Each structure stands twice: as structure tokens, then as C-alpha cells.
Amino acid sequence: MNPTFIQDSLPFEEEATVFADLILPVPVPRLFTYRIPRVLSGLVKIGARVIVQFGKNRVITAIIAKLHTSPPSGYQAKYIMELLDEEPLVMPSQIELFRWMSEYYLCTIGEVMNVALPSGLKITSQSKVQYNPDFAYDQLLTEQENILLEEIKKHQALSYDEIGRLVEQANVPALIKSLVGKRAVILFEQVKERYKPKVVRKVRLTAAYEHDEALLNLLKNLEKQPKQQEVVMRYLSYIPVQNNPALNQKGLEKSVFAQEGERLDSSLKTLIKNQVFEQFEFTVSRFADLPNSPAAEVNLSVSQQKASRQIQDHFQDKEVVLLHGITGSGKTEVYIHLIKQALESGTQVLFLLPEIALTTQIVVRLRKVFGDEMGIYHSKFSDNERVEVWKGIIEGKFRFVVGVRSAIFLPFTDLGLIIVDEEHETSYKQYDPAPRYHARDVAVVMAYMHHAKVVLGSATPSLESYFHAQSVRYGLVEMFERYGAAALPEFILIDTKLEKKQRKMKNEFSSVLLDYMEHNLKHSEQTILFQNRRGYSPYIQCDECSWIAHCPNCDVSLTYHLKAAEMRCHYCGHKEPVPRTCPNCGSPKVKTMGFGTEKIEDELHLIFPEARVQRMDMDTTRAKNAYQQIIQDFENEQIDILVGTQMISKGLDFDKVSVVGIFDADRMIHFPEFRASERAFQMITQVSGRAGRRAGKPGKVLIQTHNPHQELLRWVIENDYRRMYDTEIVEREQYGYPPFTRLIKLIVKHAERDVSQRAAQALAQKLLDELGQSRILGPEPPLVERVRNQFLFEVLIKLEREKINFKAAKTFIQEKVTDILTDKTLKNVQIVVDVDCM
DNA sequence: AGCACGCCGACT
């Protein structure tokens, strides 16, 4: 890495003009050089944000990546408009990381910046229109222009949107443009800082009433105004000033007096007017209301102690340790122990979790131990909340952050430990937009930069991580005992083929599963049903002519949603009503085919009308707290049967569930993709982990399958990760897949199938010439070959880990991609480059 | 990515 890139002090001669190379949030693969105005030259620092004009009329936020005094040749550098931060908002190590990411994932540093900064830190400008006070009406205005001008005259400054709302004219932008030309109005850019600290309005007694005597007098005087008296009494009940006058400074939130049905707020107003109370505003943290009772003791079991000791031993000579611990082995306690130690040694700690696991018990758990020293970074939090975490880390308020994928972008300066829990989770990989990064892999790189250590934790590690743990790269620590001697669940395989033959199936339910569920309901025990497909049915079909409802924009069937009474495309979001008769032949025999979570839920109502059934999938958890609510209800045993997609495999307390039912295991196992076995093993194992024990008996996991003799199911049942790994790794090596190779997927898109195909073929040919046949797969259309009216073709590149210079190969690939994009005979082609695709 | 500039069809 270029050392000047991270230099942050400037011993410049006073006269020299200072230039800054800036990261701009645009997909242009270079930095942009701007001039620093003389008055700011001593104040600018690397990592500070500035506002610059970019292009003719755009005003955007940029980050200073480098400061120097060599004027650019060939063009005149513009001045920066404003300096936003006196101290760096982005740390030098982050700029280094951004650069590494843009090189590794083949995207621009601006794209990295764009996803890294919460939008509250990115200032955007808005064009504002203002009446020109010097306008002399020396120009001929059309009637429309006159109406508009009169309206603009009435206001200080208006945005285009506001004008649009004010007048009923069409083509407002054109009219404004004309008015600008005639010098009747002025355009200017208004910059708005998005982040607003959260303030609460508070009241407190004025100094005159802070003391006992004055208070008693006040209460006496207010005997005729009972409402006002009540206000004072209420205040004192919260803030006992009579016992301790100093408490008054803190004040009380105004909202306490504005509760429904009481109408104390008007009395409060009077008291404020009479200078009994005074108002003030108080800036509060948005995280204040989370449970917070720090320093709960953590007692490690013998196996947990052993695991954390082993991890620390590995850290002597290794940066990364894979903690392979089965569900319920108590990895969290081990994490807590390690986090505590890292914090005690004075370093920062980052704990990554997949999105869906974050809203649950583990956060509450960590909060109990670490209190408000711990920041939380989550996509369902508002932007302001994210900015608060960002700034809190810089200010030293948070030395420990629990967060999702994007938390790797936070401004750490001195990381000592990164924990990636559920490291096998595919949601750590961002697919769209660029950078298409894998947070687990970035975490490892980041740890090297900070000289920090990494713990990757999982009950079902990714093949990649386990492979590295088999070599000298990573250390491996295993926990195979269930905490508190909870027994492993008992597996039952149900042959649905056989049951179908014997006519024992009730739609999707086997008789065995129904028997267990019924027994469970009778004994008030809980059941989880897993079907990794949302909606009611994945397609609807005409019984007469076999017509199937398709998305008009994508090459997929439409999924039928019962409750919403419509068909939806899960790729582009297209919706349409369900036809009563077949649009092709007019037959009324249009039937739903296949099943998703919604259908299972629906059928459960018929089979067990008395049972309390809840569904949990993307459709029922869209609201901010819906997910948490369902989990809470389930924990409080207000739900008997929970039906869900893979969402249910995380963060549920297994102790209360005695039956887990898994549908459609075959579809997962035989999915046409090289990772299918690994994924299926992980998913089924994770879901099975939800089965606990009740009254000393182990829980039951029932798997419905067409073929109970598949070896993958046997590995799951025997909890034999190792067998799965050994079998799978041989195949990976044989066919040249990760971890033996690195994959780069190029997705070519065009509105016409033919152009898309031609471009993909040309691209593949260029790559083939240099890299050879064995390293290039395709081009071939993906499973869904048309999405949002774009035809897709994929080229997959396999690069061996050892033999190939990965960086050079990527540069070459990038060149070839650019060749295609600039090919005049292939216009409007888009190419997505996905490094380490999943 | 935006955004402006530039060259061809349906309207006052």
C-alpha cells in the first residue's frame, strides 16, 4: 500500500497551494483532484468530508484520500466548496480498506464509499429557485411564466418539488429554465445535512422554586388551580427536588404531561408562562431505551473454558480461528469471554451477525453483559441511529459494536478482535449493488490491517473456512457437547413416496408428521415447520391446457399469494390478480401447484382448527418489529405451530420445541448448483437445531423425503459434518470449485436475447484465448434467464488458488469486460462482475 | 451514476 496514501499530517510550506485527491461517490475508477482554498489549507485532514461541485450542477460529499502540493496537469482543479469535518470522519485504515475492496471486488472506490457511509453522512444538494430581486421586467414573459414567477416571488426559496405542488402547470423544469435564461429567477444549490441529533423537550423548575420553602408556598398558592398543582406534584414524583435540589437540573420530559386523556399540558404551559417551569432541549442517544444492566457474570462450563483456551493458544501464531460448535454448545459464552478480554486490553471489538439473527436474544444477552458500551448497527435502524454509532466509535463511546454485514465499514482505529458468527451464512455476501463483497472475507483482511484476531463461528462451517482450518492458515476449535447436557434431537425420516402409494398423505402432510403434531398439541408442546419457500404456491396451472401464469418481465412463473389474493413475481415484484378462468382456453379449472409457507399455514387451520398457527417469512416480517414480535409470542407459548422459511433457523430458543418438521428436503439437496449439498446440510442441520428437549426427552426432527436413503440425510442425522466435508471436498477438487479455485461470475445483460448472447460469447472467447478452456464455463443462460426484461447470460471463471496471479488475472478480465462494453456493435450491454460469487 | 449536449419524430 502506498504509504503517502495514509499520511495524515501536512508539513507544507505556507505558500504552496494544497490539493486534495478525493473519493467521490460515483462509479468512476479514479480519484478527483480539487484545490484547497488558502484559508482552509491548514485545517484539512485526510478522512475529512468536503463538499465539492462535480460536473456542471452537481454538489456532492467527498472524502479526502490524499493531500499534496503537485498541481494536476492538463486541467484546472476546482476549489472545494466547504470543509465538513475538522477531524477525520473516515479513518486512514478505512481508506486503505476501501481501496483494497475496490481492487479486490473490481469496483470503484466511490462505490465502496457509497455503501460504507450511512446516508446521513452523505450530504446531497437540492436545487432551489429564488426570485431575482434585480429583475427589471425587461423581458417578455409568457403567461405561464408570469404565473410561475408570481408564485416564486411569494417565497424565499423553493425546490422543484415544492413548485410542482404549488402550481398546476406542466413542464415546470422547462419554465424555470426559461425564467433563468431571462434572469427573472436565480438557481442555487442548497446543501442539507441529513443527520439530526435526537432531542427531547424537557422542563424543570426555575431557580426560584428549587428550594423546599418556595415549593411549599407554590403548592399552597396553587390550591385553587388543582390541575396546575397536579403538574407540580407529578414533577416532584419523578424528580424529588424537595429531597435533593440538584436533581432539578436533569428536568423531566415534557411528554410525561402530554399523555392521552389527561390534558395536563395546557396547565404546564401556564406554569411555564408564569415562570414556575422553564423549557429546555436535551440531546439524547437513540439507544437509551434498550435494556441495560451491565456486568452480568459469565461462568464458563468446562468445555467452554477449554474452547476459549484453545482459541487463545491458536492466536499465538494464527490470525484466524474457526470455532466449530454444534447448536447449543454455548458459543456465545465463549465469545463473551473473548470480547471481555479484548476490551480489557484496550482494543475495539466487532461482532458480526447475519441480519435475521441480530434482532434476537443474542443482542439482549450481550447488552446485559456489556451495557451501553456496546453499539448496535442494523439495517432496520434509522439512518440517524447509524450515524450515532459511527460518531460514537470515533468519540470512544462505543468500543464494541454488534452489527450486520455493513458494520465492517465502521471507523475503527484499533480493532483487537472480530467475531463472525454463523460465518457460513450467505447473507454476508452483498450481491447488489457493487461492491459485491463478502463481509467475512473482508473481516479477515481488515484484521490483518489492524493486527487483530478473528473468530469465525458456526455449527455448520462453510467448506471454505473448514478447508483453511484443515491447513495451517486457520486454527480449528471444536465444541461437540450440547450445553447443560441437552440431548441431541432424534431424527425420523418419512418416505413420502411410500405414504403417497399407501394414500396416507394429506396434501403435503405425511401421516407420521400429523400424528406427532397432534400428540404435541394435546400435550401443549410447540412445533416448528420448515418450508423454504414463501407464498401459497409457486405457480398456478390450468388443468385443461397446462397453461401456467408467467411474469411478463421475467422468465419465471408467478407465485400465488392467498391472503393478498394476487400473483407475484419474486424476482421483479410484478403483481397481478388471479384469473378466474384460464386466459388461454377459458377453462375454470385453474389450480395451484406446489406449496409454500402460506399453503401450509392455510391447511393447518383446516387440520387443527384449534391450534394457534403463525407464519414467519419475508411477507409476515416486513414491519420493523414484526420479527421480534413473532419470536416473543413463540417464546411466551402463545403460538403452537410456527411455519416458516429459513428465517426460523436463527435465534429461536430450542428448549421449548419438541417437534420440527421439514418439508421438501429433496428440493434443497438437488438444487442445480455446486453448493447444493453444503447448503442443504447447513440448512437442515440449522433447522434441526431448533428442536430441544422437553421434560427430559429429546426433541424430534421429522424430515419428509422421496428418498430416505440419501447419504446427505444420513450425515445430517448422525451430525457428521466431517463426512459431508470429506465427500464434498473431493468433488470440489475434482471439478475445480472453491476452495480450490476462486470464482468470478460475469453476468451479461441486454434487452434482446440475441445481443446478450453475442456479447457473452464474445466475452467468453476473449477470456478463453488467454485463460484456457478449463477455466471458463459458459456462456450459458442462468436458471432464470430473463429478469426485469433483461436477458442474462453468465460466464463463470475458475481461477486456481495456487497457480494463478489473481490480481493480474482480474486486471485482464476487467480489460476484456471494458472491451465488450465499448464495442460499437454491442450497444447497451451491461456486465456485472461478481468476484467470489456464491 | 447523474447530467448536459445533441440529433430526429408528433404537436402548437
Add this chain to the structure above:
DNA sequence: GTCGGCGTGCTC
């Protein structure tokens, strides 16, 4: 004859 369609190319 103009508005405005979106193709093309640039941004320090």
C-alpha cells in the same frame, strides 16, 4: 417550425 425523445460522453 418547436418540444422532447433518449443515445453518448464527461465529470477534477
